Amino acid sequence: MNIVLSRDSQVRIMENTVANAEKYFGQFCTLMAAYTRKTAKLRDKSDLLVKQLIDYANTENPELRSTIKNFAEELAKVQDYRQAEVERLEMKVVEPLKRYGVQLKGTRAEIKRFNSVRNNEIKQLEKLERLRQKSPSDRQTITQAESNVHKASIDASRTTQQLEETIDEFQKQKLKDIQKIFLDFVTIEMAFHAKALEVYSSAFQNLDNYDFERDMEDFRAKIHIASGNYDARPASATNPSSTLPWSIGSQSVRSSLQRQRDSEDDSEENELQDFSDPEHAQIRR
């Protein structure tokens, strides 16, 4: 019975290993999926910001208009990289974690199968024991029972070996997969942060170069023409939004606006609030 007992504790270790993996990989999958969703929401908000920036730029004087449009384009580029981040997280982190669920079910089934083979061995042993107590002289039945025990033991041994191989393979794969999934997560995040840093550096330069004095000249000219002082710059240049077609060239802005249209049916927090509302910027911590 000693081998049976040690097999019992081996099965328990295997069951615990699988149950533990099931518990934590399930949580990692849920949390990584939530992380990806929140990243997608951040992208959506930024897309809305891009759209508003372009709308606003079209109402402003040339200098600010070009500065704000450029800023909107850079912001749109960051969202394209964020979109790539979202897609990669889905493919290389969330999906592999999901597949784990399936794999774990397979391993659990193997352990269950082994348990039933092992239970059969115990059943045959008990049967033999009962026969030896009840009818010690019934040689033929006892021999038959001994043969059944022998067969059940061979089955159990073979299954034990198969299971050991399965669980060894499972554990090895699990350790490799954990490493790979988290390495992929870190790589995806690094790529995104590096690109965002690059784009924002260029956005900084552009914003920093903005010359508000030129826009002020335009504005003053407009005001003074209105009040009867005609020796300033032509007023037509100061509000071109009514004459210029609404147009921007960047692919990033286009994809950003495309996403924005796609997500217009998502009503959550998309409506614009009165910005005197003191609640709207509350960040719980």
Added chain:
Amino acid sequence: MNIVLSRDSQVRIMENTVANAEKYFGQFCTLMAAYTRKTAKLRDKSDLLVKQLIDYANTENPELRSTIKNFAEELAKVQDYRQAEVERLEMKVVEPLKRYGVQLKGTRAEIKRFNSVRNNEIKQLEKLERLRQKSPSDRQTITQAESNVHKASIDASRTTQQLEETIDEFQKQKLKDIQKIFLDFVTIEMAFHAKALEVYSSAFQNLDNYDFERDMEDFRAKIHIASGNYDARPASATNPSSTLPWSIGSQSVRSSLQRQRDSEDDSEENELQDFSDPEHAQIRR
């Protein structure tokens, strides 16, 4: 009457300028606040992930345990930087945009006041016109009315000048503020991305160095001791979570777990789902 008319169009330009700023700055404020909130949500999800990683690490063999704990600590550090990002966005982007709402109301009140002064000038002019028609010989009343028109004109001129100065100052401040707010936004984002990149680079190194073979030796020893093979490494080393106190040293992990506790009353999506649920990772695009 020509001066009155040109003043009228000047007021309209000023009113439009303020209304336009009110519209777009309101939207920027709402969207920047939403962006900040979404960033805070991303931080919350990551904090949950940090907590689960530490729990999981404590159930694993020494090599993986130390690798996962280190990964959790790096992830917690990123969340500390994200927390700084959230606080800075609040302080340097959302708050200044909110203050704009107040400032715009002040400017709108000035314009209204000017309008009423201007309307008084028109009223006095109309009164004088009527008197001249009705009683052209009533010199005393006409002189009085002329004096009223003169006073009202002086008031209107003075107010016009004040308003010109106010709107000039408003516009200058607006252009400077737009530049400053967006520059601050870009600077805050750059600082976060740079720090995140730095931390993830270190996390990558650590994950990449993980040696799963050592953990496999531990695991095989545990399985074989259970099945009666005692010449392997001591089993006690393979599951130390029951004997080691739950302890981690990093400040980042502590602040991450603190935030996690603080946000436990936020029920939105915090419950962990079964990871066989195919819906949970859907990213709308």
